[in-house]
Amino acid sequence: MATAELSVKLQSSSGSKIKDFLNANMVNILAAFLFLLLAFFLLYPIAAVLIKSLRGPSGFTLQYYQNFFSKNYYYQSLINTLLLGAINTAVCLVIGFCLAYMTTRGPWILRKPLKIISLIPLIAPPYLFALSLIILFGRNGLVTRALDLHWELYGFGGVVISQTLAFIPLAYMMIESTLMSLNPNLEESAYDMGASEATILRTITIPLLAPGLLKAALLIFVMTIAEFGNAAILGGRTPFLAPDTYTMITGESDFNMGSVLSVVLIAPCILIFFIHNYLLEGKKFTTIGGKPVASEPRKITPLIKVPFVIITTVAAGAIFVCFAVVFVASFYKILGVTHNIVLSNYLDFTSNQAIYNSIRVSFVAAVIGAVIGVLLAYVIVRGKFFGRNFIEMVSLSGFALPGTVLGIGYLLAFSAPPLKLTGGIMILALNCVFRFLAVGVEAGISKLHQIHIEIEEASADLGASFLTTFYRIVLPIMFPAFIAGFLYTFMTAIVSLSAVVFLVSPGFELAAVMIFDKAVYGEVGLASATTMKLVLIVVICMMILNYISNKTRLGSSMKKTAAV
Amino acid sequence: MTTKGVTGDMEGKENGKPMLILKDIHKFYGANEVLKGVSLEVKRGELVTFVGPSGCGKTTLLRLIGGFTDISSGDIILDGQRINDLPPNLRDTRICFQNYALFPHMTVAENVGYGLKINKWPKERIVSRVNELLEMVELEAFGDRMIDKLSGGQQQRVAFARALSLEPKVLLLDEPLSNLDANLRLVMREEIRKLQERLHITTVFVTHDQFEAMAISDRLVVMKDGRIEQVGSPIEIYEKPANEFIAAFVGYVNFMEGRIASIDEKTRDTVIDTEYGKIGITLQQDDINPGDDVLMVIRPESVNISLNCEGSRQNVLCGRLKSYMYAGSIAKCTVTIGDRTMIIDQYNPRDAQHFKHAEKVEVEIPRSVHLLKKKK
Numbered sequence A: 001m002a003t004a005e006l007s008v009k010l011q012s013s014s015g016s017k018i019k020d021f022l023n024a025n026m027v028n029i030l031a032a033f034l035f036l037l038l039a040f041f042l043l044y045p046i047a048a049v050l051i052k053s054l055r056g057p058s059g060f061t062l063q064y065y066q067n068f069f070s071k072n073y074y075y076q077s078l079i080n081t082l083l084l085g086a087i088n089t090a091v092c093l094v095i096g097f098c099l100a101y102m103t104t105r106g107p108w109i110l111r112k113p114l115k116i117i118s119l120i121p122l123i124a125p126p127y128l129f130a131l132s133l134i135i136l137f138g139r140n141g142l143v144t145r146a147l148d149l150h151w152e153l154y155g156f157g158g159v160v161i162s163q164t165l166a167f168i169p170l171a172y173m174m175i176e177s178t179l180m181s182l183n184p185n186l187e188e189s190a191y192d193m194g195a196s197e198a199t200i201l202r203t204i205t206i207p208l209l210a211p212g213l214l215k216a217a218l219l220i221f222v223m224t225i226a227e228f229g230n231a232a233i234l235g236g237r238t239p240f241l242a243p244d245t246y247t248m249i250t251g252e253s254d255f256n257m258g259s260v261l262s263v264v265l266i267a268p269c270i271l272i273f274f275i276h277n278y279l280l281e282g283k284k285f286t287t288i289g290g291k292p293v294a295s296e297p298r299k300i301t302p303l304i305k306v307p308f309v310i311i312t313t314v315a316a317g318a319i320f321v322c323f324a325v326v327f328v329a330s331f332y333k334i335l336g337v338t339h340n341i342v343l344s345n346y347l348d349f350t351s352n353q354a355i356y357n358s359i360r361v362s363f364v365a366a367v368i369g370a371v372i373g374v375l376l377a378y379v380i381v382r383g384k385f386f387g388r389n390f391i392e393m394v395s396l397s398g399f400a401l402p403g404t405v406l407g408i409g410y411l412l413a414f415s416a417p418p419l420k421l422t423g424g425i426m427i428l429a430l431n432c433v434f435r436f437l438a439v440g441v442e443a444g445i446s447k448l449h450q451i452h453i454e455i456e457e458a459s460a461d462l463g464a465s466f467l468t469t470f471y472r473i474v475l476p477i478m479f480p481a482f483i484a485g486f487l488y489t490f491m492t493a494i495v496s497l498s499a500v501v502f503l504v505s506p507g508f509e510l511a512a513v514m515i516f517d518k519a520v521y522g523e524v525g526l527a528s529a530t531t532m533k534l535v536l537i538v539v540i541c542m543m544i545l546n547y548i549s550n551k552t553r554l555g556s557s558m559k560k561t562a563a564v
Numbered sequence B: 001m002t003t004k005g006v007t008g009d010m011e012g013k014e015n016g017k018p019m020l021i022l023k024d025i026h027k028f029y030g031a032n033e034v035l036k037g038v039s040l041e042v043k044r045g046e047l048v049t050f051v052g053p054s055g056c057g058k059t060t061l062l063r064l065i066g067g068f069t070d071i072s073s074g075d076i077i078l079d080g081q082r083i084n085d086l087p088p089n090l091r092d093t094r095i096c097f098q099n100y101a102l103f104p105h106m107t108v109a110e111n112v113g114y115g116l117k118i119n120k121w122p123k124e125r126i127v128s129r130v131n132e133l134l135e136m137v138e139l140e141a142f143g144d145r146m147i148d149k150l151s152g153g154q155q156q157r158v159a160f161a162r163a164l165s166l167e168p169k170v171l172l173l174d175e176p177l178s179n180l181d182a183n184l185r186l187v188m189r190e191e192i193r194k195l196q197e198r199l200h201i202t203t204v205f206v207t208h209d210q211f212e213a214m215a216i217s218d219r220l221v222v223m224k225d226g227r228i229e230q231v232g233s234p235i236e237i238y239e240k241p242a243n244e245f246i247a248a249f250v251g252y253v254n255f256m257e258g259r260i261a262s263i264d265e266k267t268r269d270t271v272i273d274t275e276y277g278k279i280g281i282t283l284q285q286d287d288i289n290p291g292d293d294v295l296m297v298i299r300p301e302s303v304n305i306s307l308n309c310e311g312s313r314q315n316v317l318c319g320r321l322k323s324y325m326y327a328g329s330i331a332k333c334t335v336t337i338g339d340r341t342m343i344i345d346q347y348n349p350r351d352a353q354h355f356k357h358a359e360k361v362e363v364e365i366p367r368s369v370h371l372l373k374k375k376k
Helices: A002-054 A063-070 A070-103 A107-123 A128-137 A142-146 A156-181 A182-191 A199-228 A229-234 A240-252 A256-278 A302-329 A351-384 A387-402 A403-413 A425-435 A437-449 A451-461 A468-494 A511-520 A522-553 A555-563 B058-068 B106-119 B125-137 B153-165 B182-199 B211-217 B236-240 B244-249 B352-357
Strands: B020-027 B032-042 B046-051 B074-078 B094-098 B170-174 B202-207 B220-225 B228-233 B254-263 B269-274 B277-282 B293-298 B306-307 B316-326 B329-336 B340-347 B359-362 B370-373
Touching: A002 A063, A002 A256, A002 A351, A002 A403, A002 A425, A002 A468, A063 A256, A063 B125, A070 A156, A070 A199, A070 A256, A070 A302, A107 A156, A107 A302, A107 A522, A107 B211, A128 A142, A128 A229, A128 A302, A128 A511, A128 A522, A156 A199, A156 A229, A156 A302, A156 B058, A182 A199, A182 A522, A182 B094, A199 A240, A199 A256, A199 B153, A229 A240, A240 A256, A240 A403, A240 A468, A256 A387, A256 A403, A302 A522, A351 A387, A351 A425, A351 A511, A387 A425, A387 B032, A403 A425, A425 A437, A425 A468, A425 B236, A425 B293, A437 A468, A437 B340, A468 A511, A468 A522, A511 A522, B020 B058, B032 B058, B032 B228, B046 B182, B058 B094, B058 B170, B058 B202, B074 B170, B074 B277, B094 B153, B106 B125, B125 B153, B125 B236, B153 B170, B153 B182, B170 B359, B182 B211, B202 B211, B211 B236, B211 B277, B220 B244, B228 B236, B228 B244, B244 B370, B254 B277, B269 B293, B277 B306, B293 B306, B316 B352, B329 B352, B329 B359
Parallel strands: B046 B202, B046 B220, B094 B170, B170 B202
Antiparallel strands: B020 B032, B020 B074, B220 B228, B254 B269, B254 B293, B269 B277, B293 B370, B306 B359, B316 B329, B316 B359, B329 B340
8 A cells, every 4th residue: 555655656756856867967967978979989089090000900919010110111200200399399489489578578569560470370271381382492483493493392391391380379379378477577576686688588587487388398299290281291202100191091001000100199199188288287386466567678688689589580571471472372373383363273163162162061060069069168167977077188189189090090980880971071070070179168168167156056046947047048158159169160170181181082172181182283373272262261260259259258268279 | 574684775874965866757658648747856764655546657657766667758866876778687776566576486585585696696695695684574484485385474575575685775665565464564564664764775665555655654755647746744745735636635534615714913813714604723824815715624533523512612513413433443423514514533432322313413623724725
């Protein structure tokens, strides 16, 4: 009798119990769902690469790794890559520091123009610089022919130069933000105590910047060694890991060795990612903040001023020239060879088709990426479940991974049933989503940190269910972050090359891949015009983004994300 | 703080010449003129405070003296030498910033010894000088600490010791107490003042807190909109403000309009016609003549308030007690007289119980009222 009563009671309230359960655990359910997505589209492809590198025709083997370290060619490729990373990082840091120093400490009139030029490369795909170097110094280059030079652009030197130019804005932005956060009174105090400009730099500025400089260095190093385009276009016969992976897959169809190269490339990236995010986290000198003021220019001694001015002028000049050259070249069939100004490069059907495809892929990627990004951010910030940090780490890791790795990973993971995605637009879009997820997640996290949980609690207190609160309160507040995530993903996806180059199918050309192909084959006019179209698209995105961030005070946090 | 073993630069060398002279200083930021002709002399060993509302130019003026900002025109003369074009590292002035600007990557001792090291003092002398300074600010035991392991007050002392390390001719203090909590602020300002007097070091102090300024300074320089409004001792500024702005800036004030009816040449007894009748005062100023329109500067604490009102004696006005806020040592009374309101501070309030329920009160205007001449 008693049990029957009880069961009736249970039945009658089971509906609301499920509802209560959902309400209480919605964040966890959402987290589990998102984690499955991450596992499937991010961890699984990476695991596939790792497994492929360890599995031969007859099971587990270390033979491919043995190959790598015993063959001079591969070994050389690793050395070249690391050397490129080291040189590039050092040069970018020096130039970035000089630029940041001049724009925050230098004469007023120089600050704005230098800053603008330093940031110009942000609107360009990195391989723009490879392209402009070909136009200027290639075998048929303007300068090469004008001066009748017999040098070889293709090789280590060319890659270093183009990479350096491409990564100056990253270095500049990171160093500038640490310099800006440095209380100017510190340097003024040293100045006041009798220190000269050089002494201030040596004893105050640089030691205080050290943690920031180290972070910047690590990041630039990772980005450089993972960067595919410049090395692939200008590498010539000099082996580098990222482009070698590509030749290994597309040229020789050797997935095992391709995977090994990828794993070797991943290793330093993951290591540095950990150092950057966990060891250096919070390593920063704190001081009592006063009112944030711009540093007034000091009388900089010529000893410092002259080299700084030379370095910044040369760097800014080079960036400017590269842009100008690609712009001009877009109006010639081959600049320097043909002399008629033509619009045919802009009207070219295949180019426009490729741009259209790129927009489609990037749009799909941006929508999915922004949604997942906002949800992930919510789960990471508000969730209280075990493994929250792990989810955050995984969702941010896509950015640290070399694109080539995720390219091969997707090729290995999704080219056969149960989930055959290759050959369609979805594999390209999904690849972009999970590679650039960090952007949307960061935007969401920074927005959420501005919102007190009390707002949601107030809503719940007034009787709203979790879903209602999420829908009525969280989403509207997160909307700017969603838009920012969308635009960033879109911009990044549309110029990205290193992963999609593995995944495009014949007949479905993407703009970035097309530029790459045309640059390699010397059709610089078409490549330049297509690049300019991408630049235009990115500029439009940035203007919208700027407008939004001014409106919603998302600005400072978003700019930081942009640097990463 | 103790001053044992530390000798100020100026001790025993006093002469009549001012230590710091500012001559008609102008400063433009673009088209914006933030200093509009500032002239001032600071005597040796004097503590002068620039005080004024934010945006009045006081910090800019301090930075000009320190050399961090170029002046647009005028002259800065330090101990007889024109220093307009000297950068801060070559000027014999030292600044203490509002946020202390202690080097976070150095220990307390390294911070204090930074200037000595830069100026190439021998190691042993640096060590002994740093110890001396730390002893002076009572931080002997903290030499090896990192800056972020110090409290706000301790950081303040370190900054002070660092600024004093090179025995500057002029010490510049930019709102040094504004990051401390109220109690500590009182303690520190007393210590700074004591130390400054012992070292006899010429000091320019900047603050927006008028009470702090009055408590610590030999002389106040009250600034507004890039101009000096008045220079004087705290007593002069408070009791004989030059204009309405200053009168109101250094404390609450009740203004009462009137016209001078008569002045007795011998006794200086003066009668002022006001809308409430005749008020008699003993005139202390020479620049007031019969017929002048004046503003009487009546401080809240100078007015006597008592219960009930007969209203027949001189200087006594009847009013209604609008509010009575009892706060222990003081009661703030708001009294309406006619259609005007007067604030009166009643110190040591005895009849609080009665005042609480009182309606009619009488208010007695003191005979020692400062007058501001109204411009015609």
